[in-house]
Amino acid sequence: MITTTPSPRLAPSPSGTGERARAHRPGPAPRAGVADALAALAGIGFGATLGSVVATESWGELASRGGLLLAIGRLAGFTGAYLMLVMVVLVARLPWLEGAVGQDRLVRLHRRIAPCALWLIAVHVVTITLGYAQLTRTGPLHELWTFVTTYPDMLAAMVGFGLLVMAGVTSVRMARRRMRYESWWIVHLYTYLGLALAFAHQIVTGISFLGHPLAKAIWVVAWASTAGVVLVFRFFQPIWRSVYHAVRIVSVREEVPGVCSVICSGRHLDRLAVSGGQFFQWRFLVPGLWWQAHPYSLSALPKPPYMRVTVKGIGDQSRAVARLRPGTRVAIEGPYGAFTRHARATDKVLLVGAGVGITPVRALLEDLPRGVDVSVVVRASTPEEVVHGDEVAALVAERGGRLHHLVGPRRDVHLDARSLRRIVPDLASRDVYVCGPGSFGDAVERAVTRLGVPEARVHREDFSF
Ligand SMILES: Cc1cc2nc3c(=O)[nH]c(=O)nc-3n(C[C@H](O)[C@H](O)[C@H](O)COP(=O)(O)OP(=O)(O)OC[C@H]3O[C@@H](n4cnc5c(N)ncnc54)[C@H](O)[C@@H]3O)c2cc1C
Known part of the structure; x- marks a missing residue:
C-alpha cells in the first residue's frame, strides 16, 4: 500500500509528561577539515614509521645471514603496530571525528584496517623468528623458546599477540555471526590489553630506536596519547557525563506491539549539545543489564x-527495556553520529525511515532548519508497525512537507528507483537520509544514486555496525 498522506496537525509531545520543557542545546556543526587533517596526520605518521625503519637498514645487514627476513620482520612489525594505533584512534570516540565522519563509517574503516594490521604483526612474528633462527643456526621453535625465556618483555608480547589474534579471529564475519554481540565485545576489549603487553618489547628491542632517542620519544608519545584519548573519551567522559546528568527513567510506554518508548529525565540536559538524528550508548543500571551498553x-x-x-x-537487552521501571538509573555515552542536519549540502531533503528506523528520522525532522523542504517516506510491513506515525505526520504538516507511507510486505511494496522517482520526482536535487536495517539502506542508496543523487548527498544510519 502506497499512500501520500495529507498530514493532520498534531502537537508532538515527546516527553509524554505534559510538563513545560526548556530548550535543548543544539549540537555543533562538525569542524570543517578535522577529518582531513587527522587523515593527513595518520598518513605522515605512517610515512615516518616506514622511513625510520628503512633508515636503520643497510645493504650489508640485508645481505648477511637472516638479514632479509629480519628487515621484513622489522618493517612489518612497526607498520603493523602503527596501524593498530590508527585502528584504536578510529574507535576512540573522538568527538570531532565522530561528528564529522560518523561512527558507522569509522567502525567500517577500523574493520578494513584490522586484517592488514594483524597480518603484518603475524608476518613480523614469523619472519623475526625465522631470521634469528637462520642467524643463530637453530630451528624456529628453539629460537621462539629462546625469545620467550631470555629476551626482555617478549613473553608479554607473545601473550599480547595471542590476544590480538583472538580478537581478530572472533571478528571474522562467520565467527561473529555465531557469537552474542556482548561476548564478541568482551573478547574485543582484550585488544587493548594485547597492545599494552606488546608495547614494552617494541621500546626495549626495537632496532629503530637504538641510538635514536627522538624516534623513541615520538613513538612513546604516540602510544601514550592514544591510550590517553581512549581513557578520556571511552571511559572518563561517559562516566562524568552520566554522573553529571544523573539520567533516570520516568516512564516506559508501548508505542506499537514490540516497540516501546523510554522517557528519561536528567539534570542539566539543556547543556547537553545534541543534534536530531544522533544516538547514545545506553546502559540501564539494573541487575543483568548494567554491563551492556546498546546504541x-x-x-x-x-x-x-x-x-x-x-x-x-x-x-535480550532490547526486549528487557519494556520491563524497566521508573526510577531506573541510566548511564549514557554520546552523543554520536553524523546523521544530522549538518550533513546536508542542499535545502531539500528526502528522509526515509524503515520500521523503528523512523526514530532518528523523526528527531532529525524536528531539528531541520525551517526553510528546508522535506519529503518523508515511512516504510513498514503493516500499518500497526508504523512507529510515531502521528508525530511524524504533525512535523511534516508543520513544514508543509510531503509524507509518503509505503506499507506492506516486501514482496508487494518495493522501494526502488521506479517508486522513488514516482513519489519524489525532484529526487536528484535533494539530500537523502536513510535509516533502517543495513540491507534496506543498501537498496535505497543504490536506487537514489541511480536516480542521480551523488553519493556525498546520501546519509545513512544503519541500525547495525
Ligand atoms: C547507531 C545505532 C542506532 C540505533 N538506534 C536504535 C533505535 O533508536 N531503536 C532501536 O530499537 N534500535 C536501535 N538500534 C539497534 C539496537 O542497538 C539493537 O537492536 C540492540 O542493540 C539489540 O540488542 P539486543 O541485546 O536486544 O539484541 P542482540 O540479539 O544482542 O543483538 C541483535 C542485533 O543487534 C546488534 N547489536 C547488539 N548490541 C549491539 C551494540 N551494542 N552495538 C551495535 N550493535 C549491536 C547485534 O550485532 C545483532 O545484529 C541502533 C543501532 C545502531 C548501531
Missing part, C-alpha cells in the same frame, strides 16, 4: 529535563 537514537530532540528513545525488542 539507541533519540526519537525526539531533548526537551530538558526529558529525553526519549524508542526501542524495538529484538534481543
Whole structure:
C-alpha cells in the first residue's frame, strides 16, 4: 500500500509528561577539515614509521645471514603496530571525528584496517623468528623458546599477540555471526590489553630506536596519547557525563506491539549539545543489564529535563527495556553520529525511515532548519508497525512537507528507483537520509544514486555496525 498522506496537525509531545520543557542545546556543526587533517596526520605518521625503519637498514645487514627476513620482520612489525594505533584512534570516540565522519563509517574503516594490521604483526612474528633462527643456526621453535625465556618483555608480547589474534579471529564475519554481540565485545576489549603487553618489547628491542632517542620519544608519545584519548573519551567522559546528568527513567510506554518508548529525565540536559538524528550508548543500571551498553537514537530532540528513545525488542537487552521501571538509573555515552542536519549540502531533503528506523528520522525532522523542504517516506510491513506515525505526520504538516507511507510486505511494496522517482520526482536535487536495517539502506542508496543523487548527498544510519 502506497499512500501520500495529507498530514493532520498534531502537537508532538515527546516527553509524554505534559510538563513545560526548556530548550535543548543544539549540537555543533562538525569542524570543517578535522577529518582531513587527522587523515593527513595518520598518513605522515605512517610515512615516518616506514622511513625510520628503512633508515636503520643497510645493504650489508640485508645481505648477511637472516638479514632479509629480519628487515621484513622489522618493517612489518612497526607498520603493523602503527596501524593498530590508527585502528584504536578510529574507535576512540573522538568527538570531532565522530561528528564529522560518523561512527558507522569509522567502525567500517577500523574493520578494513584490522586484517592488514594483524597480518603484518603475524608476518613480523614469523619472519623475526625465522631470521634469528637462520642467524643463530637453530630451528624456529628453539629460537621462539629462546625469545620467550631470555629476551626482555617478549613473553608479554607473545601473550599480547595471542590476544590480538583472538580478537581478530572472533571478528571474522562467520565467527561473529555465531557469537552474542556482548561476548564478541568482551573478547574485543582484550585488544587493548594485547597492545599494552606488546608495547614494552617494541621500546626495549626495537632496532629503530637504538641510538635514536627522538624516534623513541615520538613513538612513546604516540602510544601514550592514544591510550590517553581512549581513557578520556571511552571511559572518563561517559562516566562524568552520566554522573553529571544523573539520567533516570520516568516512564516506559508501548508505542506499537514490540516497540516501546523510554522517557528519561536528567539534570542539566539543556547543556547537553545534541543534534536530531544522533544516538547514545545506553546502559540501564539494573541487575543483568548494567554491563551492556546498546546504541539507541533519540526519537525526539531533548526537551530538558526529558529525553526519549524508542526501542524495538529484538534481543535480550532490547526486549528487557519494556520491563524497566521508573526510577531506573541510566548511564549514557554520546552523543554520536553524523546523521544530522549538518550533513546536508542542499535545502531539500528526502528522509526515509524503515520500521523503528523512523526514530532518528523523526528527531532529525524536528531539528531541520525551517526553510528546508522535506519529503518523508515511512516504510513498514503493516500499518500497526508504523512507529510515531502521528508525530511524524504533525512535523511534516508543520513544514508543509510531503509524507509518503509505503506499507506492506516486501514482496508487494518495493522501494526502488521506479517508486522513488514516482513519489519524489525532484529526487536528484535533494539530500537523502536513510535509516533502517543495513540491507534496506543498501537498496535505497543504490536506487537514489541511480536516480542521480551523488553519493556525498546520501546519509545513512544503519541500525547495525
Ligand atoms: C547507531 C545505532 C542506532 C540505533 N538506534 C536504535 C533505535 O533508536 N531503536 C532501536 O530499537 N534500535 C536501535 N538500534 C539497534 C539496537 O542497538 C539493537 O537492536 C540492540 O542493540 C539489540 O540488542 P539486543 O541485546 O536486544 O539484541 P542482540 O540479539 O544482542 O543483538 C541483535 C542485533 O543487534 C546488534 N547489536 C547488539 N548490541 C549491539 C551494540 N551494542 N552495538 C551495535 N550493535 C549491536 C547485534 O550485532 C545483532 O545484529 C541502533 C543501532 C545502531 C548501531
